Amino acid sequence: MEGAFCATGAHSAWGAGAGASCAGGAAGGGLGGALIASLLAAVLDARALLGDTGAYPPDVASPLDAYDFVVVGGGSAGAVVAARLSEVPHWSVLLLEAGGDPPLTSEIPPLFHSLQGTAIDWAYATEPQQHGCLGMRDRRCAWPRGKVLGGSSVLNSMLHVRGNRRDFDAWAAAGNTGWGYDDVLPYFKKSEDMRRPVLGEGEGEDGYSARFHATGGPLTLDLSDHRPPLVDALLDAARELGYRVGDVNGANQTGFTLQHAAIRNGTRCSSAKAFLVPARDRPNFHVAKFAHVTKVLLDAHTKQAVGVEYIKNGTSRTVKANKEVILSAGTVNSAQLLMLSGIGPKDHLEKLDIPVVRDLPVGDNLQDHMELLTPTFMFNRSNPQSKDPVKELEDTFQYLLHRTGPLAGLDILQFQGFINTKYADPSADYPDVQYQHIRFAFNDVEATRRVSEVTGFTDEVYKAVFGIPNSKAEIYMPLAVLQRPKSRGTIRLRNKDPLQPPVIDPRYLSHPDDVRVLVEGVRFALRMARSRALRRFEVLPSEERVPACAAQPAGSDEYWACAVRHLATTIYHPVGTCKMGPPSDAAAVVDPRLRVRGVLGLRVVDASVMPAIVTGNINAAVVMIGEKGADLVKEDWLHAGSD
Numbered sequence: 001m002e003g004a005f006c007a008t009g010a011h012s013a014w015g016a017g018a019g020a021s022c023a024g025g026a027a028g029g030g031l032g033g034a035l036i037a038s039l040l041a042a043v044l045d046a047r048a049l050l051g052d053t054g055a056y057p058p059d060v061a062s063p064l065d066a067y068d069f070v071v072v073g074g075g076s077a078g079a080v081v082a083a084r085l086s087e088v089p090h091w092s093v094l095l096l097e098a099g100g101d102p103p104l105t106s107e108i109p110p111l112f113h114s115l116q117g118t119a120i121d122w123a124y125a126t127e128p129q130q131h132g133c134l135g136m137r138d139r140r141c142a143w144p145r146g147k148v149l150g151g152s153s154v155l156n157s158m159l160h161v162r163g164n165r166r167d168f169d170a171w172a173a174a175g176n177t178g179w180g181y182d183d184v185l186p187y188f189k190k191s192e193d194m195r196r197p198v199l200g201e202g203e204g205e206d207g208y209s210a211r212f213h214a215t216g217g218p219l220t221l222d223l224s225d226h227r228p229p230l231v232d233a234l235l236d237a238a239r240e241l242g243y244r245v246g247d248v249n250g251a252n253q254t255g256f257t258l259q260h261a262a263i264r265n266g267t268r269c270s271s272a273k274a275f276l277v278p279a280r281d282r283p284n285f286h287v288a289k290f291a292h293v294t295k296v297l298l299d300a301h302t303k304q305a306v307g308v309e310y311i312k313n314g315t316s317r318t319v320k321a322n323k324e325v326i327l328s329a330g331t332v333n334s335a336q337l338l339m340l341s342g343i344g345p346k347d348h349l350e351k352l353d354i355p356v357v358r359d360l361p362v363g364d365n366l367q368d369h370m371e372l373l374t375p376t377f378m379f380n381r382s383n384p385q386s387k388d389p390v391k392e393l394e395d396t397f398q399y400l401l402h403r404t405g406p407l408a409g410l411d412i413l414q415f416q417g418f419i420n421t422k423y424a425d426p427s428a429d430y431p432d433v434q435y436q437h438i439r440f441a442f443n444d445v446e447a448t449r450r451v452s453e454v455t456g457f458t459d460e461v462y463k464a465v466f467g468i469p470n471s472k473a474e475i476y477m478p479l480a481v482l483q484r485p486k487s488r489g490t491i492r493l494r495n496k497d498p499l500q501p502p503v504i505d506p507r508y509l510s511h512p513d514d515v516r517v518l519v520e521g522v523r524f525a526l527r528m529a530r531s532r533a534l535r536r537f538e539v540l541p542s543e544e545r546v547p548a549c550a551a552q553p554a555g556s557d558e559y560w561a562c563a564v565r566h567l568a569t570t571i572y573h574p575v576g577t578c579k580m581g582p583p584s585d586a587a588a589v590v591d592p593r594l595r596v597r598g599v600l601g602l603r604v605v606d607a608s609v610m611p612a613i614v615t616g617n618i619n620a621a622v623v624m625i626g627e628k629g630a631d632l633v634k635e636d637w638l639h640a641g642s643d
């Protein structure tokens with residue numbers, strides 16, 4: 001799981017352990033946690049030992065008045081776009097980013113969860129939801145987003161999943177020429193530097209082959225360095241249920257795997273590290289940090305983007321773009337910026353007294369993956385293991401000295417996979433549910449509280465989901481993730497103030513089919529827990545029930561549907577608010593070359609352009625959009641002879 005995952009620091013009877021809990025920051029609770037926290041802080045302060053934190057581009061002291069390209073947002077996609085455009089030596093490129101450099105804590109893979117709610121998180125929340133998020137305080141789901149160089153690739157849990165061939169072929173079939181799987185595969189490969197396993201020409205270990213993967217790209221992918229025994233048992237359970245175990249980013253997707261992650265030498269490989277660090281010394285490339293863009297400047301007559309307005313150090317400034325402005329501010333903020341600039345739904349803009357430049361359905365088509373934090377499984381019940389401070393210290397030393405061990409990987413989260421529920425065609429290799437896993441040491445109140453807190457659970461939900469079962473045993477949760485939601489939401493401006501968070505209404509679970517699929521997700525999780533492979537772990541589903549659902553018969557579809565509406569939350573993959581589409585698509589905001597319709601010199605290149613969400617975590621596809629987006633710009637200005 002991405003958000004609620006916490007490498008638990010459990011030191012189990014099988015030698016499992018992630019060393020440092022994500023709870024509360026660098027380390028877990030108790031004496032061990034405090035020791036580790038101070039040890040980590042001391043060593044991180046010294047910096048030298050961790051070394052590979054990346055030398056990010058400096059903050060430009062005196063930006064020019066004009067650049068050829070102004071890129072807004074240095075996140076998963078924006079970092080790629082800015083770096084690739086600045087490869088052209090006679091182009092000048094400015095990247096404007098609202099945040100600063102990634103903090104050192106973000107380097108250590110299992111600590112990713114501790115970054116939520118800090119200064120590098122925009123910390124958005126949805127509007128109160130009617131059909132979902134019912135077990136959250138105020139019925140709002142939390143929406144963390146990276147406000148930092150590297151964007152959400154600095155906050156995320158690094159899982160590298162590409163999506164399904166059919167996702168991209170469907171984009172192309174809808175008129176998005178050039179976005180079919182065979183078109184985008186070279187861009188996935190262009191970024192990639194797969195460290196393990198070594199790729200051969202034919203199909204190698206677990207199905208990895210050079211047909212689908214590459215080495216030598218800027219984005220390093222690696223396997224987790226350490227594998228808890230529960231993960232091996234889960235792999236066996238998957239095989240026992242008839243699932244393939246192997247690459248899910250290659251020829252097939254259905255099945256389970258030890259997932260590659262954006263990790264380099266045991267540290268996070270964000271888009272900032274992968275793409276901006278190598279570009280830092282280019283004389284034609286400037287980066288302005290803590291620069292909050294408030295508006296795209298448009299010539300009202302020619303409908304041409306001529307620059308942007310931004311606030312830095314409390315002062316409003318402008319910068320001109322000679323060729324293009326490229327918005328890569330993400331699904332929330334690219335939509336917000338377009339609307340602030342007069343590009344959006346006419347009625348909405350008029351209500352806010354914003355002069356309309358183009359009437360486009362900006363902010364519609366909002367889609368997201370939801371993950372379900374249930375059932376809770378107790379395991380190792382006759383001999384539950386608490387966190388072991390001594391083991392945590394050992395793990396910490398191992399990490400600091402060698403960058404290996406539990407702190408260099410993703411613990412149980414590395415095990416994930418895709419299945420077909422009864423609503424998917426099992427012969428089509430187009431799975432509708434993904435699973436990710438989290439676990440907690442016995443009685444790990446600090447970690448469970450932390451996860452519950454950032455998820456936004458009410459206290460009574462916390463007790464049922466985490467508190468009571470974890471007071472009896474170690475716990476793990478297979479988190480079913482809905483892959484192709486039918487619910488659609490919107491993003492709108494709250495008011496004309498660019499510094500106010502927009503109104504985020506994903507209308508989670510407003511389509512009943514989304515609930516049905518997740519109920520089937522529960523059924524499969526229960527089946528897997530009953531497998532022979534897991535028997536030695538004494539796995540048992542917790543009988544604690546979501547209090548608000550207690551009227552429904554235990555184990556019935558009605559009960560699980562109620563649980564879905566209370567416990568499902570975002571897995572942080574919002575897309576679609578600046579939808580890509582051909583001229584015939586009235587719902588499209590950008591064309592297949594990512595140009596904003598009816599406006600000159602303005603593109604959007606980030607997760608918001610996805611016409612439909614992909615199957616699997618989306619960061620890899622967003623990086624691909626960055627790669628392809630940059631090439632589209634190069635084609636238009638270089639190869640078309642206009643430059």
Ligand SMILES: Cc1cc2nc3c(=O)[nH]c(=O)nc-3n(C[C@H](O)[C@H](O)[C@H](O)COP(=O)(O)OP(=O)(O)OC[C@H]3O[C@@H](n4cnc5c(N)ncnc54)[C@H](O)[C@@H]3O)c2cc1C
Pocket residue numbers: 002003072073074075076077078096097098099144145146147148149150151152153155156157158159160161291292293294328329330331333334337571572573574606607608617618619620622
């Ligand atoms: C907690 C979490 C866990 C996740 N886990 C995974 C995972 O394991 N695997 C995976 O594939 N995906 C994961 N994701 C999703 C993935 O990281 C995002 O979908 C992806 O990073 C989005 O990329 P983007 O370029 O569209 O936006 P972002 O990466 O969010 O970049 C947008 C950038 O624009 C900047 N910006 C915004 N507004 C302005 C403004 N007005 N002025 C200047 N700058 C601005 C932001 O600060 C940010 O740097 C996760 C996301 C989160 C939040």
